[in-house]
Amino acid sequence: MSDRLSVLKTYKLYVGGKFPRSESGRVYEVTDAKGNWLANAPLASRKDARDAVVAARKAFGGWSGATAYNRGQILYRIAEMLEGQRDQFVAEVADAEGLSKAKAAAQVDAAIDRWVWYAGWSDKIAQIAGGANPVAGPYFNLSSPEPTGVVAVLAPQESSFLGLVSVIAPVIVSGNTVVVVASRNAPLPALSLAEVLATSDLPGGVVNLLSGRTAEIAAPLAAHQDVNALDLAGADADLAKELETAAADNLKRVVRPGAADWSADPGTERLLAFLETKTVWHPMGV
Amino acid sequence: MTFDYAPAPESRAVVDIAPSYGLFVDGEFAPASDGKVFKTVSPSSEEVLSEVAQASGDDVDRAVKAARKAFEKWSALPGAERAKYLFRIARIIQERSRELAVLESLDNGKPIRESRDADLPLVAAHFFYYAGWADKLDHAGYGPNPRPLGVAGQVIPWNFPLLMLAWKIAPALATGNTVVLKPAETTPLSALFFADICRQAGLPKGVVNILTGDGSTGAALVAHPDVNKVAFTGSTEVGKAIARTVAGTDKKVTLELGGKAANIVFDDAPIDQAVEGIVNGIFFNQGHVCCAGSRLLVQESVQDELLDALKRRMQTLRVGDPLDKNTDIGAINSAEQLARITALADAGEAEGAERWAPACELPTAGYWFAPTLFTGVTQAHRIAREEIFGPVLSVLTFRTPEEAVAKANNTPYGLSAGIWTEKGSRILWMANKLRAGVIWSNTFNKFDPASPFGGYKESGYGREGGRHGLEAYLNV
Numbered sequence: 001m002s003d004r005l006s007v008l009k010t011y012k013l014y015v016g017g018k019f020p021r022s023e024s025g026r027v028y029e030v031t032d033a034k035g036n037w038l039a040n041a042p043l044a045s046r047k048d049a050r051d052a053v054v055a056a057r058k059a060f061g062g063w064s065g066a067t068a069y070n071r072g073q074i075l076y077r078i079a080e081m082l083e084g085q086r087d088q089f090v091a092e093v094a095d096a097e098g099l100s101k102a103k104a105a106a107q108v109d110a111a112i113d114r115w116v117w118y119a120g121w122s123d124k125i126a127q128i129a130g131g132a133n134p135v136a137g138p139y140f141n142l143s144s145p146e147p148t149g150v151v152a153v154l155a156p157q158e159s160s161f162l163g164l165v166s167v168i169a170p171v172i173v174s175g176n177t178v179v180v181v182a183s184r185n186a187p188l189p190a191l192s193l194a195e196v197l198a199t200s201d202l203p204g205g206v207v208n209l210l211s212g213r214t215a216e217i218a219a220p221l222a223a224h225q226d227v228n229a230l231d232l233a234g235a236d237a238d239l240a241k242e243l244e245t246a247a248a249d250n251l252k253r254v255v256r257p258g259a260a261d262w263s264a265d266p267g268t269e270r271l272l273a274f275l276e277t278k279t280v281w282h283p284m285g286v
Numbered sequence: 287m288t289f290d291y292a293p294a295p296e297s298r299a300v301v302d303i304a305p306s307y308g309l310f311v312d313g314e315f316a317p318a319s320d321g322k323v324f325k326t327v328s329p330s331s332e333e334v335l336s337e338v339a340q341a342s343g344d345d346v347d348r349a350v351k352a353a354r355k356a357f358e359k360w361s362a363l364p365g366a367e368r369a370k371y372l373f374r375i376a377r378i379i380q381e382r383s384r385e386l387a388v389l390e391s392l393d394n395g396k397p398i399r400e401s402r403d404a405d406l407p408l409v410a411a412h413f414f415y416y417a418g419w420a421d422k423l424d425h426a427g428y429g430p431n432p433r434p435l436g437v438a439g440q441v442i443p444w445n446f447p448l449l450m451l452a453w454k455i456a457p458a459l460a461t462g463n464t465v466v467l468k469p470a471e472t473t474p475l476s477a478l479f480f481a482d483i484c485r486q487a488g489l490p491k492g493v494v495n496i497l498t499g500d501g502s503t504g505a506a507l508v509a510h511p512d513v514n515k516v517a518f519t520g521s522t523e524v525g526k527a528i529a530r531t532v533a534g535t536d537k538k539v540t541l542e543l544g545g546k547a548a549n550i551v552f553d554d555a556p557i558d559q560a561v562e563g564i565v566n567g568i569f570f571n572q573g574h575v576c577c578a579g580s581r582l583l584v585q586e587s588v589q590d591e592l593l594d595a596l597k598r599r600m601q602t603l604r605v606g607d608p609l610d611k612n613t614d615i616g617a618i619n620s621a622e623q624l625a626r627i628t629a630l631a632d633a634g635e636a637e638g639a640e641r642w643a644p645a646c647e648l649p650t651a652g653y654w655f656a657p658t659l660f661t662g663v664t665q666a667h668r669i670a671r672e673e674i675f676g677p678v679l680s681v682l683t684f685r686t687p688e689e690a691v692a693k694a695n696n697t698p699y700g701l702s703a704g705i706w707t708e709k710g711s712r713i714l715w716m717a718n719k720l721r722a723g724v725i726w727s728n729t730f731n732k733f734d735p736a737s738p739f740g741g742y743k744e745s746g747y748g749r750e751g752g753r754h755g756l757e758a759y760l761n762v
Contacts (some may be wrong), residue, residue: 128427133752135734136411143738143754228743241534248529250698251522251541251744267429269762277738277749280717280725 011187013042013211014194016055017204023047028212030188033098041187044212046220049179052208053224056150056177059205064147064175072122075173078200079115085196086112089161089189096160096186110263111165118169118271125174125271133279140282145275147175148253149228152221154214156233156260160186163262164193167233170270172206179208179227181218183234187211215239222246229253229274233260291604294611296398301389303475306337309345309498310481312352313491319344324500326474329395330608330617330652338474341497346466346506349495353437353464354512356492361434361462365421372417372460374487379410382483386476390448391608393475395617395653396571398609404570408733409452412751415735416456419756423461426753428762434462435538435761436514441504442477443520444470444619445574445675451477453750454517455494456735461759463515466495468507472620474498505531513537515759519576522673522699522744540748540758542576542740544673545701548694549579549730550684550716553588555706559728561595564679567704567730569603569657572615573677574623576745577702579730581663581670582681583690589683593661601644603657615677618653627655627676634660634669639680665696673699687712691719700742704730723749 011030012019024045030038042048063071082089086108094104130144151171156163160183171178182190194209210217214234221227222243230247232240235257244254255273306323308315317323322340327333341349360368379386383406390401424430438458442450447469458465469477477496484494497503501524508516508528518528519542532539549567551560567579584592608616618624635641639660648654655676663670663680670680684690694703702724705716713727723741726732733739733751740749748758 131753133734133737135732135737137732137734139729139732141734141737143752148742237534244533245530248526248533251526251529251543251746253747256536276723276742277740277754278717278723278725278742279738280727281729281732281737282713282727283729 011191014209032095041211044210049220052179055205059177068123075119081196092189107162111162118173138284143279151229153180153231154234159262161189182211231255232257291612296609301385310496311349338498341499341503343506349466352492357464369417369420376413397613397616412452412456412735416460420460432760438463438515439507439513440467440517444473447473448476471500541746543746546699547702548581549704550583552707553585560706563730568679586683624653639663698744701745
């Protein structure tokens with residue numbers, strides 16, 4: 001009688017700030033690195049993907065219109081909340097990636113620090129990427145970066161948490177909203193991250209998380225006319241080519257997959273990839 | 287008593303056009319490998335100006351090889367030395383600007399007033415601007431020692447042949463890339479004259495290669511496996527085809543595509559200035575401008591007053607000989623483009639919009655279209671949705687700033703927009719809300735090499751001009 005039977009968690013999608021099951025009613029078995037059953041994750045459908053885009057579009061106006069200071073505060077709040085649930089994420093990452101506790105802890109710590117790093121970028125990126133243009137005439141001329149809109153992100157397949165955070169944070173810190181497809185085989189840290197996001201003052205719909213077959217969910221996202229950009233981090237070469245071709249249909253901005261060392265300094269590449277430059281002219285005179 | 291304008295033609299004797307031109311590859315002019323040629327005509331008279339080579343796939347390959355070979359030395363050159371070549375080119379362009387302006391007006395059909403006073407000064411300014419970057423790339427904000435990409439394949443349109451060449455070639459060379467450039471089929475001559483400027487400047491062979499040809503030449507260039515960077519300015523349709531071609535490769539791409547800009551006039555706008563801005567916005571360069579203000583959104587309360595003033599102003603526009611210094615609107619660039627403009631304008635009428643054009647006599651030879659205004663246009667009309675790329679303005683109305691924003695943004699394009707109001711806070715609010723890459727407030731169609739240019743959404747990606755324009759040619 002000594003062993004207590006633990007309460008299992010039902011993992012759900014995260015769309016529009018809510019936690020729905022897949023509309024398709026499907027789930028798939030998620031196992032740890034040794035093949036032991038961990039949970040049944042929702043197997044998101046094309047309809048779930050479209051719903052997520054609608055939620056992301058709805059959230060774009062408010063999130064992109066929020067002050068940079070406010071967005072930075074919220075990203076930092078995410079780090080705070082994660083720190084409090086560090087042990088849970090260490091256990092999930094260890095299971096998901098077959099890592100020792102120490103190595104999993106290093107991944108989680110780096111992911112938390114990454115939220116902090118990007119939080120600080122919110123009110124600096126416009127100063128780095130924008131500026132006054134000294135045109136040859138009596139004009140005020142200023143360029144500023146703006147978020148490109150709704151971004152669909154295929155999270156890295158191998159790095160279930162640090163990689164995931166490394167592709168979400170740079171997209172949303174500048175005001176984009178995002179639909180994320182979690183790692184196919186290791187989606188649980190992503191689905192748990194949703195619970196953190198939901199309690200971090202992040203408006204619903206800014207981040208939407210789907211789990212399931214990457215190719216199945218990615219195809220409608222790459223073809224979606226209301227998606228503005230695509231991060232192919234989690235796609236293999238064949239899938240990446242297919243999705244990039246589909247993305248050409250409405251000229252989505254595409255970040256191609258690359259050999260990524262997610263523990264390395266991320267630089268500003270992913271931050272700048274999802275920004276537009278807007279240049280405003282006005283005559284000067286008295 | 288009224289004084290009429292006497293003809294004030296610019297002399298075409300300042301430019302010598304050869305009867306035929308080859309391809310410029312590895313510093314030499316040579317015919318196409320299969321000997322194919324095509325003619326380029328003056329759109330204002332349909333006179334054949336010259337015969338130019340139609341580059342084949344083999345020629346594309348030869349040009350890319352020449353550029354690859356030249357890349358090694360060119361990219362290894364100290365930035366300060368590359369800068370000096372670009373400064374030389376800028377100076378020679380200034381020296382030969384009269385010749386180039388006449389050539390551009392002959393081959394393109396644009397008024398000499400614009401080629402002389404807008405295109406050529408900007409062309410020289412672009413080379414000056416990027417020359418100065420060549421030895422300062424470490425300070426451009428892309429990290430220390432940013433590297434060039436390699437061979438740039440560049441395809442440019444017919445609306446600003448030499449200016450688009452400058453936008454493409456100046457940043458490519460400044461950053462240490464070498465170039466294979468394909469000018470548009472209907473306007474190849476100024477690029478071939480530019481090859482001669484490269485010769486005069488002593489530019490090393492193979493650094494700039496010019497391939498004339500049609501869309502098939504451009505497609506072969508974009509698809510060439512040894513091209514590292516693709517830069518294209520042109521239609522959204524072709525831009526999408528290019529995006530598909532480069533999918534799955536590691537080619538870096540920038541696209542400057544179409545637009546359907548809203549020029550938004552509020553009731554407190556200075557009406558006379560706004561009218562000038564509207565005219566400049568849509569009739570500059572015969573409306574062959576991707577950022578043309580082709581949708582006029584006017585606040586309902588000033589609609590009548592504004593339209594009266596606009597029509598009065600349009601009646602003073604002079605359409606005709608591009609080489610006449612008094613000409614405001616020149617020839618449509620080609621018979622195909624004229625057919626497209628005509629078809630879309632007819633669709634406007636068929637869909638119920640009201641068509642108006644000032645009385646003006648059009649020349650009998652050449653391709654011409656009178657400046658045209660459509661009122662009673664709705665957002666569903668083709669003339670409000672599709673890029674016409676001609677001197678055709680569609681007028682829509684709005685009541686509130688929110689409605690103006692919604693209508694302005696109701697397009698798959700996002701290249702430019704105009705705002706006319708005396709209220710500063712409203713300008714800043716509108717500029718913030720509009721999804722477009724360039725916002726002109728109380729002005730329109732202003733360009734400068736120091737100012738980034740490029741679009742949101744289906745107007746393409748990447749920016750040309752300014753510090754931002756360097757990114758497209760650097761390994762960042």
